[in-house]
Amino acid sequence: MKSVCIIGISGKLGQYMAEHALARGYEVVGVCRAESVSKLDRFGDRITLIPGRTNDRSVVENAVAGCDGVLTVLVPWGVEGYATGTAQAVLDFAEPGARLVFSCGWHISRDGRDVYGWKLRLFVAVFGRVARFLRFADLEDQVEACQRIFASDTAWTVVRGSDLEEGESEGLPVWARHVGDPVLESNITRRTDFALFMVHALTDDSLIREAPAVVSCQSASARAHGGGGES
Ligand SMILES: NC(=O)c1ccc[n+]([C@@H]2O[C@H](COP(=O)([O-])OP(=O)(O)OC[C@H]3O[C@@H](n4cnc5c(N)ncnc54)[C@H](OP(=O)(O)O)[C@@H]3O)[C@@H](O)[C@H]2O)c1
Numbered sequence: 001m002k003s004v005c006i007i008g009i010s011g012k013l014g015q016y017m018a019e020h021a022l023a024r025g026y027e028v029v030g031v032c033r034a035e036s037v038s039k040l041d042r043f044g045d046r047i048t049l050i051p052g053r054t055n056d057r058s059v060v061e062n063a064v065a066g067c068d069g070v071l072t073v074l075v076p077w078g079v080e081g082y083a084t085g086t087a088q089a090v091l092d093f094a095e096p097g098a099r100l101v102f103s104c105g106w107h108i109s110r111d112g113r114d115v116y117g118w119k120l121r122l123f124v125a126v127f128g129r130v131a132r133f134l135r136f137a138d139l140e141d142q143v144e145a146c147q148r149i150f151a152s153d154t155a156w157t158v159v160r161g162s163d164l165e166e167g168e169s170e171g172l173p174v175w176a177r178h179v180g181d182p183v184l185e186s187n188i189t190r191r192t193d194f195a196l197f198m199v200h201a202l203t204d205d206s207l208i209r210e211a212p213a214v215v216s217c218q219s220a221s222a223r224a225h226g227g228g229g230e231s
Pocket residue numbers: 008009010011012013014032033035036039073074075077078082103104105106160161162163164191
């Protein structure tokens with residue numbers, strides 16, 4: 001892994017991923033909306049920025065060229081297929097064999113075997129309908145984006161984040177294949193560690209074509225039940 005592209009680098013998750021990628025000595029290319037470029041001033045010339053919307057196919061094609069890995073923040077904003085457009089552009093234009101790592105939340109299920117608590121089901125049902133009605137966000141579009149990724153024969157990983165909080169790193173999160181696994185019960189991860197897991201996934205071949213649901217390694221459930229992606 002020498003060079004990575006971060007699609008959606010200006011958000012909180014994107015900036016943490018940039019920090020972790022630079023700390024590993026990777027060259028970093030990033031895509032973010034033009035109005036968000038200034039959020040990245042502190043990185044100076046340590047990163048190469050390509051301003052543009054993350055579903056702009058020509059922007060993504062340009063950004064991922066020559067990159068060994070692509071880290072994509074999948075967001076469901078708007079109702080015009082932002083997440084699907086972003087994912088499809090990455091799938092279409094990333095270098096053959098590149099490691100592709102995408103972010104989403106626990107609400108995405110690869111095989112329907114996740115077991116969700118009432119809070120998450122309620123959130124998805126209520127937020128999903130209200131956001132779609134107000135044309136603010138489209139959770140179904142993020143679901144569709146992930147279905148396309150799952151169906152792809154690229155070297156993908158879809159990292160499914162728990163609830164997130166700010167704070168110092170607690171270390172690499174642990175993961176499970178399915179929500180409902182007791183190791184995930186605490187449902188909390190530091191955002192910097194979600195980013196750490198995304199960057200870690202670039203070089204962990206055991207995560208290829210996996211959709212790990214992650215939780216802090218310091219959380220009560222992780223301490224009680226261990227972890228490691230076997231369930
Ligand atoms: N928040 C949570 O609790 C949570 C939990 C689990 C998983 N996740 C996953 O984590 C990822 C990002 O989460 P985050 O909360 O940490 O957010 P974030 O890092 O702040 O990322 C938000 C991203 O959305 C972009 N964005 C915001 N408004 C937009 C708009 N109107 N049109 C297009 N792009 C827009 C931002 O770009 P700009 O900088 O240009 O605004 C930024 O790249 C997502 O994949 C999400 O599913 C989040």
